[in-house]
Amino acid sequence: MRGGEAIIKALKEQGVDTIFGYPGGQVIPFYDMLYGDDLRHILVRHEQCAAHAADGYARASGKVGVCLATSGPGATNLVTGIATAFMDSSPILAITGQVPTHLIGNDAFQEADIMGITMPITKHSYQVNDVDLIPSLIKNSFEISSSGRPGPVLIDVPKEIQEKELKKYSYSLIDTPGYKPTTKGNIKQIRKACDEIKKAKNPIILSGGGVIISNASEELKTLSNLIKAPVMTTLLGKGSVNENDEHCLGMVGMHGRKVANVSVNKSDCLIAIGCRFSDRTTGKIDEFAPNAQVIHIDIDPAEIGKNLEVDIPIVGDAKNVLKSLVEELKKDSSKFKSEEWFKNTKSLKNKYIPKTTYNHCPLKPQEVMKEISESLNPESIMTTDVGLNQMWAAHFHHAQKPRKFITSGGLGTMGFGFPSAIGAKVACPEDNVVAVTGDGGFLMVCQELATIKEYDIPIIIALLNNRKLGMVYQWQNLLYDERCCQTDLGQTPDFVKLGESFGINSLRVSNPGETKEAMNNALKDGESILLDIIVDENEFLPMIPPGSCITEYLGEYKLENE
Amino acid sequence: MQSHVISTLVEDKPGVLQKVASLFTRRGYNIDSITVGSSEVENLARMVIVVNGNKQVLEQVTKQLNKLVDVVKVKDLEQETLVQRELCLVKVKVKNEISRSEIIQYANIYNAEIIDVCDDNITLEVTGNPKKLNSLLELLKNHGIIKIARTGPTAISRGKN
Numbered sequence: 001m002r003g004g005e006a007i008i009k010a011l012k013e014q015g016v017d018t019i020f021g022y023p024g025g026q027v028i029p030f031y032d033m034l035y036g037d038d039l040r041h042i043l044v045r046h047e048q049c050a051a052h053a054a055d056g057y058a059r060a061s062g063k064v065g066v067c068l069a070t071s072g073p074g075a076t077n078l079v080t081g082i083a084t085a086f087m088d089s090s091p092i093l094a095i096t097g098q099v100p101t102h103l104i105g106n107d108a109f110q111e112a113d114i115m116g117i118t119m120p121i122t123k124h125s126y127q128v129n130d131v132d133l134i135p136s137l138i139k140n141s142f143e144i145s146s147s148g149r150p151g152p153v154l155i156d157v158p159k160e161i162q163e164k165e166l167k168k169y170s171y172s173l174i175d176t177p178g179y180k181p182t183t184k185g186n187i188k189q190i191r192k193a194c195d196e197i198k199k200a201k202n203p204i205i206l207s208g209g210g211v212i213i214s215n216a217s218e219e220l221k222t223l224s225n226l227i228k229a230p231v232m233t234t235l236l237g238k239g240s241v242n243e244n245d246e247h248c249l250g251m252v253g254m255h256g257r258k259v260a261n262v263s264v265n266k267s268d269c270l271i272a273i274g275c276r277f278s279d280r281t282t283g284k285i286d287e288f289a290p291n292a293q294v295i296h297i298d299i300d301p302a303e304i305g306k307n308l309e310v311d312i313p314i315v316g317d318a319k320n321v322l323k324s325l326v327e328e329l330k331k332d333s334s335k336f337k338s339e340e341w342f343k344n345t346k347s348l349k350n351k352y353i354p355k356t357t358y359n360h361c362p363l364k365p366q367e368v369m370k371e372i373s374e375s376l377n378p379e380s381i382m383t384t385d386v387g388l389n390q391m392w393a394a395h396f397h398h399a400q401k402p403r404k405f406i407t408s409g410g411l412g413t414m415g416f417g418f419p420s421a422i423g424a425k426v427a428c429p430e431d432n433v434v435a436v437t438g439d440g441g442f443l444m445v446c447q448e449l450a451t452i453k454e455y456d457i458p459i460i461i462a463l464l465n466n467r468k469l470g471m472v473y474q475w476q477n478l479l480y481d482e483r484c485c486q487t488d489l490g491q492t493p494d495f496v497k498l499g500e501s502f503g504i505n506s507l508r509v510s511n512p513g514e515t516k517e518a519m520n521n522a523l524k525d526g527e528s529i530l531l532d533i534i535v536d537e538n539e540f541l542p543m544i545p546p547g548s549c550i551t552e553y554l555g556e557y558k559l560e561n562e
Numbered sequence: 563m564q565s566h567v568i569s570t571l572v573e574d575k576p577g578v579l580q581k582v583a584s585l586f587t588r589r590g591y592n593i594d595s596i597t598v599g600s601s602e603v604e605n606l607a608r609m610v611i612v613v614n615g616n617k618q619v620l621e622q623v624t625k626q627l628n629k630l631v632d633v634v635k636v637k638d639l640e641q642e643t644l645v646q647r648e649l650c651l652v653k654v655k656v657k658n659e660i661s662r663s664e665i666i667q668y669a670n671i672y673n674a675e676i677i678d679v680c681d682d683n684i685t686l687e688v689t690g691n692p693k694k695l696n697s698l699l700e701l702l703k704n705h706g707i708i709k710i711a712r713t714g715p716t717a718i719s720r721g722k723n
Binding site for chain 1: 572577580588618621631
């Protein structure tokens with residue numbers, strides 16, 4: 001057995017059914033060994049999209065997503081995708097070809113130090129110098145990538161290693177004594193947290209991406225109902241709790257729902273789970289939850305106290321910790337003091353329903369998003385791009401289940417929405433997948449229309465077209481004296497014709513009610529479709545200016561009932 | 563701002579020093595010095611890092627170091643029980659017989675070893691905590707220092723720890 005064959009075998013033994021990749025000079029041996037093999041390979045049209053697709057696959061399924069590229073430019077094209085996965089703790093394995101070992105360091109053709117380049121954006125990386133280690137390295141990479149706080153791992157495989165014969169295919173142990181994630185919470189800390197929760201009159205839960213990663217949604221719901229605390233989420237936490245639930249306040253932060261932003265600053269006990277208090281979540285950090293005792297549960301000790309000073313840190317896996325926390329809380333039968341607050345936040349939620357009914361032309365993105373959201377069943381997966389389209393989705397789409405809302409939160413990668421949808425659909429072929437995107441981000445990755453056509457991967461692309469780089473355009477209008485520099489995208493291209501040229505059904509949507517109709521038809525039809533939805537370029541999302549307290553909205557927060 | 567000495571056990575593999583160094587750069591921490599050598603455990607090396615910063619910076623540094631898969635153990639050595647030693651090689655100008663004997667006297671006082679002599683210079687080797695080294699170098703300045711090579715401090719804790 002040769003190195004490349006060992007990679008394929010080891011990947012399959014880790015449960016991999018599909019990889020996303022793009023061939024090139026230094027991975028020809030690998031592709032030669034893939035010839036005729038039953039491991040599914042999806043040929044993307046740009047390596048960056050292979051990484052995003054692997055990421056989407058990982059987030060939708062909870063399994064490790066695998067992408068592969070050649071050395072040099074192939075490898076560097078993966079970088080944005082790897083960084084995206086790193087920032088959002090998504091488990092992907094990137095395999096790169098490398099020039100033959102004897103040429104490394106000689107500036108050989110298509111040589112790049114991809115190990116060095118990706119060092120700060122991977123959880124771990126290996127360069128293979130011994131072909132016999134391949135099975136162990138792959139197994140090890142899967143373990144490291146998916147356990148603890150997940151993250152990308154890179155394996156760099158020089159060309160001659162792919163061709164070399166193994167002496168023996170075996171998982172000879174590779175020891176990583178320095179890797180021992182803490183999964184169980186410290187019971188003393190958990191008891192301290194219990195005392196604080198018992199005392200609290202206005203407790204609130206902030207649920208982050210960690211809750212989804214550790215599959216802790218059930219435990220979260222139990223805790224929320226037990227202690228009578230409403231739940232708000234971070235962007236990545238969307239779906240960790242059913243957003244149609246009356247006690248879910250939605251997303252908090254710079255573009256957060258008013259009810260969440262107002263409530264967190266009234267609370268006296270903040271239970272933050274699997275989140276990292278990013279500046280987009282907290283606004284001005286000194287004025288975030290100023291009166292609250294903060295309990296922070298996270299598997300990564302480095303996140304505790306990094307951005308926000310914490311009163312009771314608990315390091316551990318969210319599911320484990322929440323289970324123990326609920327058990328401990330149940331031991332003491334005294335009543336919680338938060339019944340009234342729980343009711344009040346519910347009525348506050350009803351008071352602050354954001355406006356979505358407009359019946360306006362050009363279409364208002366709020367209404368468009370609402371219609372898209374309402375057309376989807378709870379199993380449907382929505383991926384988003386980055387910018388206004390993402391925030392409209394975050395604000396107006398109600399995710400009902402974990403792993404059904406996929407977005408680039410930390411890195412904010414434009415072009416993420418469409419390729420990650422490909423990965424999500426490959427991972428969950430039974431579920432409808434909608435990629436919400438914008439005209440800017442979609443044009444960065446539109447070549448993947450060829451991929452979905454060739455492989456018949458049905459995806460609904462909801463392109464919110466405002467002919468602007470909307471988010472930056474909004475900032476320029478609101479914060480930079482309307483000096484709108486380089487954010488007008490003009491009238492090019494004609495997205496309907498673009499889609500059709502790839503053989504994808506494409507439809508322009510520009511009148512009220514048409515979005516709903518188009519979505520319903522697309523869902524019934526089951527084929528890929530590109531919806532070019534023309535939206536009002538001057539409709540801005542309520543926002544908190546950077547560095548301000550999260551209750552200080554810039555512009556009007558329009559309410560449905562007014 | 564305080565200077566802290568962090569002792570780490572790391573896997574003795576290529577690229578580990580780069581990973582540690584790049585972590586410091588990426589997070590905006592300043593390394594004062596770093597020394598690497600083998601440790602009492604096979605396949606593990608000890609890195610002693612001197613870093614400047616407040617309590618919060620130090621906490622982040624240790625936590626972030628711990629996150630690196632190749633880093634096995636991280637310990638912030640306490641100032642009270644800490645022993646620091648550094649090695650310095652210094653080449654000093656010799657102008658005349660008086661300066662030669664003065665330099666030799668200093669060497670004796672500081673327990674420095676004379677490792678090379680030629681007609682117009684002397685090379686000394688001195689070990690000690692960085693303050694001792696600084697003080698000797700200060701004295702030698704008057705004679706004219708030609709070259710200095712310092713290792714940066716390595717450290718260990720006294721007693722049972």
